[in-house]
Amino acid sequence: MAERGVIRLESLTKSYGKVAALDGVDLAVRAGEMVTLVGPSGSGKSTILRLIAGLDRPDRGRVVVDGQDVAQVPPHRRAVAMVFQDYALYPHLTVRGNLLFGLRVRRVRRAEAEERARTAADRLGIADLLDRYPDETSGGQRQRIALARALLREPTVYLLDEPLASLDAPLRFATRADLLTLHRELGTTTIHVTHDQAEAMTLGDRVVVLDHGRVRQIGPPQQVYDEPADTFVAGFLGSPPMNLVRGGGVLGGGTDLTLGVRPEDLSLDPDGPVAATVEAVEALGSEAILLTRCDEGTRLTVRTDPRPGVWPGDQVRLRADPGRIHRFDADTGRRR
Amino acid sequence: MSNGRVSRPLTAWAFLAPYVVAVALLIALPALLNVGYAFTDHTGLTRDPRFVGLDNARRLLADGFLADSIRASAIHLALAVPLRLLAAIGLGLLLAAPRPGGRWFRVAVYLPTVVPDVALAVLFLWVLNPLYGPLNQLLGLFGHPGMNWLAEPGSARLAVALMLAFPIGEGFIVVLAARRMLDGRLYEAAALEGCGPFGQLRRLTLPLLAPVLLLLAVRDTILTLQVNFVPAYVLTDGRPANATLYLPVYIFDQVFEFSGFAYGAMITSVLMVVTAVIITALLLMVRRWRVLR
Numbered sequence: 001m002a003e004r005g006v007i008r009l010e011s012l013t014k015s016y017g018k019v020a021a022l023d024g025v026d027l028a029v030r031a032g033e034m035v036t037l038v039g040p041s042g043s044g045k046s047t048i049l050r051l052i053a054g055l056d057r058p059d060r061g062r063v064v065v066d067g068q069d070v071a072q073v074p075p076h077r078r079a080v081a082m083v084f085q086d087y088a089l090y091p092h093l094t095v096r097g098n099l100l101f102g103l104r105v106r107r108v109r110r111a112e113a114e115e116r117a118r119t120a121a122d123r124l125g126i127a128d129l130l131d132r133y134p135d136e137t138s139g140g141q142r143q144r145i146a147l148a149r150a151l152l153r154e155p156t157v158y159l160l161d162e163p164l165a166s167l168d169a170p171l172r173f174a175t176r177a178d179l180l181t182l183h184r185e186l187g188t189t190t191i192h193v194t195h196d197q198a199e200a201m202t203l204g205d206r207v208v209v210l211d212h213g214r215v216r217q218i219g220p221p222q223q224v225y226d227e228p229a230d231t232f233v234a235g236f237l238g239s240p241p242m243n244l245v246r247g248g249g250v251l252g253g254g255t256d257l258t259l260g261v262r263p264e265d266l267s268l269d270p271d272g273p274v275a276a277t278v279e280a281v282e283a284l285g286s287e288a289i290l291l292t293r294c295d296e297g298t299r300l301t302v303r304t305d306p307r308p309g310v311w312p313g314d315q316v317r318l319r320a321d322p323g324r325i326h327r328f329d330a331d332t333g334r335r336r
Numbered sequence: 337m338s339n340g341r342v343s344r345p346l347t348a349w350a351f352l353a354p355y356v357v358a359v360a361l362l363i364a365l366p367a368l369l370n371v372g373y374a375f376t377d378h379t380g381l382t383r384d385p386r387f388v389g390l391d392n393a394r395r396l397l398a399d400g401f402l403a404d405s406i407r408a409s410a411i412h413l414a415l416a417v418p419l420r421l422l423a424a425i426g427l428g429l430l431l432a433a434p435r436p437g438g439r440w441f442r443v444a445v446y447l448p449t450v451v452p453d454v455a456l457a458v459l460f461l462w463v464l465n466p467l468y469g470p471l472n473q474l475l476g477l478f479g480h481p482g483m484n485w486l487a488e489p490g491s492a493r494l495a496v497a498l499m500l501a502f503p504i505g506e507g508f509i510v511v512l513a514a515r516r517m518l519d520g521r522l523y524e525a526a527a528l529e530g531c532g533p534f535g536q537l538r539r540l541t542l543p544l545l546a547p548v549l550l551l552l553a554v555r556d557t558i559l560t561l562q563v564n565f566v567p568a569y570v571l572t573d574g575r576p577a578n579a580t581l582y583l584p585v586y587i588f589d590q591v592f593e594f595s596g597f598a599y600g601a602m603i604t605s606v607l608m609v610v611t612a613v614i615i616t617a618l619l620l621m622v623r624r625w626r627v628l629r
Contacts, residue, residue, distance in 0.1 A: 076530030
């Protein structure tokens, strides 16, 4: 008997019409782990959730949950709960009705169902909303209602499809912490989809970077950030993205290489080897981003402290931290 | 721009004017006149109607044909409205999902609506023909001897309701459009909870469509009370035994066959009141069911 909450995806392939959504995805998720799927839109993140939930069937490959191939298992018999991006709350039912929906379908006794709904509502701090309709609640409250509804499934796996995307920035920050706390308390395997890098970095034990239906890299967030497997991952994770210079150029190196350096690994240094002109200064309060252009045309982004004392048009010299220069194959883009 | 703002109500009224004028002249004014004529002895032939007070109202109470007519209309309502709604909702929900050939099925459902009433009625005369009509032949396949549809009160009522179950295009389109506007994720969420197709129909589709269905029910009630003239006139002419002597048919008979213009106006007023009462009852009932928030 396998441990509860273990998921294995094997060569998972799925097309919608002529559009290939997934192209041979392999992934093993450990019990109790929180894994974040990240990638640009159309990279196949949500498709993976839909295949695990059973809302779609793979063209090829297997979804194995708790050691069992679930190809023939209908969605409601899979021990998974999904929180949809727009929450998919039933608009004609009160919050209580939304929470009780699944319990009623499964014919749980009324008293027990009420009790369980109340416990879930208490846990997520929405007990005072039970008699409201979804359109009478705020975005953050709706997200909690959706989570409470998922909680009531008592699943072995939670699937969260961009659960924070509809929230405004301050709320997103707070909710991110709440989600982590909830995950720690429940200890249930969670797969979480996002296109937001901050979420990818902070939520999750491991991050899976996807592009065009393929896995580009899997690993702990900091490791993926520090050692991106290829130029796609390097350019995708991090804001502003890593400076990538084909052929090495101002960063040195051979023509068969693409060299990369993160903006925070470049610094202003009067004796630095790279001469550049400041084109723009973005002061972000806690830091500043300099957009510079080298004499031969290469653009480099530099992250500095908030008041660097340089202005657009200034000539500056830059130095890259030699230990933080990333080397990629110029043809394949793979890390060397 | 203050100019634009000042002229906006004027523009609105300018666009509304043709409709408002037409409604006032062609509907509101005749309706008011109708109520006025109901208290005269107007025959429709002379120009000097006299006020006769409640004479026509007293005649109503003693009119056995009117009682038959109200009964026929009530039974027709009870038969035709559920049948038409069931057909429109059932077919609308069935054909809302994309499926191969779905477009042709949708066209087929709408087609009877563009056929003129009279043509459809004549077609049904053939369908219902006891000797060579396809309906009896179909029944024959199952060993049923067939029926003389338009000769028996019960089957004649059924026949008219059956014919009116075909021109349901507008209701069908409304259900189709409303169903397609429902969020597919709600259904996926329900499927994850173990809600099957019938559960989804009962717990999601019908409650979510309730406001639309109510609108259709109200509209169909009004329509069914009034737009049964052509089939009744062509198929049965109010017979047998006044079974299809619906109120519009009886009003027509009074006004144009018997020159009882004023009495016809009185019955028309009764029809308006009856319609209003039924709609109010429907809305009150629905409010108790709380399908509308």
